[in-house]
Amino acid sequence: MENNFKSEIEKENLISNIFDKIEKIYKNFIICKKKLIKKYNLTPAETKVLEYIYKNKYCNQMSIAKELNINKSRVSRILDSLILKNYIKKNSSIKDKRIFCLKLTEIGEDIFVKNNNICNDFIKSVFNDLDQNKLKQLDLCLNELLTILKNNDKKTTNN
Numbered sequence: 001m002e003n004n005f006k007s008e009i010e011k012e013n014l015i016s017n018i019f020d021k022i023e024k025i026y027k028n029f030i031i032c033k034k035k036l037i038k039k040y041n042l043t044p045a046e047t048k049v050l051e052y053i054y055k056n057k058y059c060n061q062m063s064i065a066k067e068l069n070i071n072k073s074r075v076s077r078i079l080d081s082l083i084l085k086n087y088i089k090k091n092s093s094i095k096d097k098r099i100f101c102l103k104l105t106e107i108g109e110d111i112f113v114k115n116n117n118i119c120n121d122f123i124k125s126v127f128n129d130l131d132q133n134k135l136k137q138l139d140l141c142l143n144e145l146l147t148i149l150k151n152n153d154k155k156t157t158n159n
Contacts, residue, residue, distance in 0.1 A: 025126060032122045036115045041085065045070065047115070049078050050104065053088060054112045058101040060093075087111060 005011040037047055052064055065075045079102065082088040087108030093099040104112060127135060 028126075029119070029122060032119060033115075036118060040111050040115070042111075043078075043081075045074070045078055046082055046087075049075070049082065050087060050108060050112050051116075053102050053104055054109065058091075058103055060099055060101060064102075082108070 005014075033044075033047070036042075037044060042050070048068055049064055052068060053059055056063065056067075061072065061075050061079060064070070064079075065072045068075075070078070079088065079090075083090065086105055088102055089105055090100040090102060093101055130138070
């Protein structure tokens with residue numbers, strides 16, 4: 001890959017500026033999410049669990065713990081809170097009565113959809129003024145960064 005930087009310092013400054021900008025965009029996104037979390041009396045962990053249940057219909061406590069990397073007792077407390085708020089419900093598994101399948105209630109689904117729509121609108125507003133070519137360039141760059149991160153993760157895992 002060609003390096004067109006006049007100096008290593010110039011490259012480091014540019015990288016630093018890029019990450020500062022990414023951090024600002026991310027912080028604004030988090031502020032948007034926090035407003036919704038507060039509005040619906042949710043913790044960030046409850047929001048993640050709601051999203052997981054929405055995307056994984058009839059999942060169970062173990063799959064949530066594994067996929068979200070949260071210990072089972074914490075997941076249990078989160079689920080109890082969401083049940084009390086009437087955002088989710090537990091149904092016994094047909095195959096094994098000891099296992100519960102989780103599903104969003106109408107209220108829980110409505111909150112998730114509203115939350116998701118507001119966050120999507122925020123994201124669209126951030127990128128709305130970029131033309132198609134810039135969006136494609138950004139997409140390519142982000143894909144390259146994700147590939148680099150994935151490869152670095154493999155290297156550190158294998159060491």
